[in-house]
Amino acid sequence: MSYPVFAVTVDLVVLTVREGELQVLLVRRGCEPFLDRWALPGGFVLADEDLATAARRELAEETGLDGPGGHLEQLASYGAPERDPRGRVVTVAYLALLPDLPAPTAGTDAAEAEWRPVGQTGLAFDHDRILADGIERARSKLEYTPLAAAFCPPEFTVAALRQVYEAVWGESIDPRNFHRKATTTPGFIDPTGGATEGGTGRPARLYRRGEASLLNPPLLRRRLDG
Amino acid sequence: MSYPVFAVTVDLVVLTVREGELQVLLVRRGCEPFLDRWALPGGFVLADEDLATAARRELAEETGLDGPGGHLEQLASYGAPERDPRGRVVTVAYLALLPDLPAPTAGTDAAEAEWRPVGQTGLAFDHDRILADGIERARSKLEYTPLAAAFCPPEFTVAALRQVYEAVWGESIDPRNFHRKATTTPGFIDPTGGATEGGTGRPARLYRRGEASLLNPPLLRRRLDG
DNA sequence: CCTTTTCTCGTCACCTTGACGATAATCGTC
DNA sequence: GACGATTATCGTCAAGGTGACGAGAAAAGG
Numbered sequence: 001m002s003y004p005v006f007a008v009t010v011d012l013v014v015l016t017v018r019e020g021e022l023q024v025l026l027v028r029r030g031c032e033p034f035l036d037r038w039a040l041p042g043g044f045v046l047a048d049e050d051l052a053t054a055a056r057r058e059l060a061e062e063t064g065l066d067g068p069g070g071h072l073e074q075l076a077s078y079g080a081p082e083r084d085p086r087g088r089v090v091t092v093a094y095l096a097l098l099p100d101l102p103a104p105t106a107g108t109d110a111a112e113a114e115w116r117p118v119g120q121t122g123l124a125f126d127h128d129r130i131l132a133d134g135i136e137r138a139r140s141k142l143e144y145t146p147l148a149a150a151f152c153p154p155e156f157t158v159a160a161l162r163q164v165y166e167a168v169w170g171e172s173i174d175p176r177n178f179h180r181k182a183t184t185t186p187g188f189i190d191p192t193g194g195a196t197e198g199g200t201g202r203p204a205r206l207y208r209r210g211e212a213s214l215l216n217p218p219l220l221r222r223r224l225d226g
Numbered sequence: 227m228s229y230p231v232f233a234v235t236v237d238l239v240v241l242t243v244r245e246g247e248l249q250v251l252l253v254r255r256g257c258e259p260f261l262d263r264w265a266l267p268g269g270f271v272l273a274d275e276d277l278a279t280a281a282r283r284e285l286a287e288e289t290g291l292d293g294p295g296g297h298l299e300q301l302a303s304y305g306a307p308e309r310d311p312r313g314r315v316v317t318v319a320y321l322a323l324l325p326d327l328p329a330p331t332a333g334t335d336a337a338e339a340e341w342r343p344v345g346q347t348g349l350a351f352d353h354d355r356i357l358a359d360g361i362e363r364a365r366s367k368l369e370y371t372p373l374a375a376a377f378c379p380p381e382f383t384v385a386a387l388r389q390v391y392e393a394v395w396g397e398s399i400d401p402r403n404f405h406r407k408a409t410t411t412p413g414f415i416d417p418t419g420g421a422t423e424g425g426t427g428r429p430a431r432l433y434r435r436g437e438a439s440l441l442n443p444p445l446l447r448r449r450l451d452g
Numbered sequence: 453c454c455t456t457t458t459c460t461c462g463t464c465a466c467c468t469t470g471a472c473g474a475t476a477a478t479c480g481t482c
Numbered sequence: 483g484a485c486g487a488t489t490a491t492c493g494t495c496a497a498g499g500t501g502a503c504g505a506g507a508a509a510a511g512g
Contacts, residue, residue: 004273047230201489202477427458
C-alpha cells in the first residue's frame with residue numbers, strides 16, 4: 001500500500017496583551033517562498049517529536065520563554081494542497097497565551113520577530129486564516145475558562161484581569177460588575193493576601209489564577225445577534 | 227533543507243443517537259497492525275486532496291451518506307511518534323454528527339462497520355483518546371450551538387430534540403423547561419406548521435433547524451463542580 | 453365517556469446580570 | 483494637614499433566565 005508523502009509543520013499563534021491591546025508575535029520571512037513577508041512563527045516537526053513537543057520547542061525558540069506561565073493548546077490543522085508552493089505540507093497550529101513579560105521577542109533565531117497588533121493582514125501562506133481562528137478561539141476561551149490569567153503575571157489585580165478581557169474582546173466592561181463576577185465565581189481567582197503599592201488610587205488586592213478549568217457560570221461577552 | 231517525512235490520515239468520530247443512546251461508528255480492522263481490533267473509520271489523505279475533502283470522502287465511503295443533513299467539523303490532530311508502528315503518521319480527526327437514518331452502515335468497503343454504544347474502550351491506535359475527545363466536543367457543542375438538530379431528521383419534534391440532549395449528555399431534562407428554552411431561543415428551531423400523526427398522546431408540532439450558529443443564551447448542562 | 457399519554461402553556465422562587473450609586477483607601481497638591 | 487483626584491471595593495435595584503412543578507389541550511384506546 002503506497003500513500004502520499006507529507007511534511008508536517010507547527011505554526012504558532014502567540015498572543016499577548018501589550019499597551020492595552022491584543023498583539024501577536026510575527027516573524028519576517030528570510031527565505032522563499034513569501035520572502036520578507038510577515039508570517040506566524042513555526043517550523044518542521046522533527047522525526048521523533050510529538051506535535052505538542054514541537055510546539056513547545058518552537059515557542060521556546062521564538063520567545064525564550066518556557067516556564068509554567070502562559071498557556072499552550074492545539075488550535076487546528078490546515079492542509080490545503082496548494083497552501084505551500086514547495087510541496088504538500090500540513091501544518092498543525094497551536095495557540096499560545098502569554099503575559100507581557102520583559103523579554104520582548106528576545107529569543108534566538110527567527111530573523112526578526114515582533115509583537116504586532118492583531119488585525120494586520122497580508123501574512124504568508126494561509127496565516128491570515130490561522131490567525132483569525134486563533135483570535136476567535138482566544139475570545140471564546142475567555143468566556144468559559146479562567147485562562148485570561150494566562151495573559152497576566154503570576155500575581156495580578158482584578159483591574160488587570162479586566163483589561164485583558166477588554167483588550168481581547170475589544171469592548172469595555174463595567175469595573176464593578178466585573179469585580180463581582182471575578183471574585184464570586186468559584187475557582188476563577190484566589191487572593192494572595194497582598195496588595196499593590198505606590199500606584200495612583202486605592203491599592204488593589206492581588207490574586208492568583210484559580211484552580212478551576214471551567215468558569216461556572218461562564219462570563220459571556222455581549223453578542224450582537226445569533 | 228531536509229525534513230522528516232510523514233503520512234497523513236483522517237479519522238472519523240461519527241456519532242448518532244440510536245435506541246435512545248449515543249452511538250459511534252466503528253470498523254473492525256482487516257489488516258495489521260491491530261488486526262481484528264475495533265477502530266475509528268479513516269484512511270490516508272490523497273495526494274491532491276484537502277483535509278476536509280478527505281474527511282467527507284471517508285464519511286461517504288463508510289456511511290453512504292453525503293447529503294446536506296448532519297454536520298462535519300475538524301476535531302484535532304494526533305501525532306505521537308509511536309502511535310502507528312508502521313511509521314510516522316499524523317492523523318487529523320474529524321467529528322461527524324448524523325441523524326439515525328435507515329441505511330445503517332450500508333456503505334461499501336470497511337470490512338465490518340457497526341454502530342456501537344460509546345463507552346467501549348480498547349480501540350486500535352490512540353482511538354480511545356480521539357473518541358473521548360470527540361464525545362466531549364459533541365457535548366460541548368450542544369451547549370452553545372443548535373447542532374443537536376444534526377442528530378435529527380430534517381423535521382423533528384421538540385421531544386426528539388430533547389432526547390438527543392439526554393442521550394448525548396447522559397442526563398434527564400425537564401420536558402417543560404426544555405420546551406420553553408427550545409421555542410424561545412431565537413434561531414434555535416423554526417416551526418414548519420406541520421405536526422406528528424398517529425402516535426400516542428397529543429400530536430407534536432414539527433420544527434426545522436434554525437439559522438442561528440450560536441445559541442444565545444446557551445443551553446448549559448448541569449456541572450457537578452468547576 | 454373515561455383513562456392514559458404526551459404536548460403545550462403558566463406560575464413562582466431563586467439566581468445572575470446590567471446599570472449605577474456610595475464608600476474606602478491611597479497619592480499629589482496646596 | 484485638608485482637599486480633590488483616582489481607583490478599588492461594596493451595595494442596591496430592576497430585568498431576565500432557569501429550575502421545579504401545576505394544569506390544561508389534544509390525541510388514542512378501551
